[in-house]
Amino acid sequence: MTTRQWAAAATFATLAASLPLGASAQGSGTPEALYVRSLAATCANCHGTNGVTVAGSAVTSLAGLDKGYIAAQMNAFKTGTRPATVMHQISKGYSDAQIDIIAGYFAVQKK
16 A cells, blocks of 8 residues: 555544444535445445344344454454455455444444
8 A cells, every 4th residue: 555545544544433423424425424334335235234134144234233343353354364255355455444434334333
């Protein structure tokens, strides 16, 4: 990652961390809020809209899980220390700042 890309990621992470990630951030059209929602939307195919899977799914619902837990699991997938089918590849596409943003988004979603 170049210095410029790192600075941009750090700026977004700082802005996103300062956002209230509840309903007001979801309804907000600011670039920062849209960035947070776009990151979280990449999880919807498997984990459902806003991190809520359909009843009976073998895939974990992310909504309402602890932010630290989500981040730790994503990092474990990223390093290969947690077994998975596709999450190893998916998690490698995110920076640590993006993982933190995603974890924060799902932590405040309703189960």
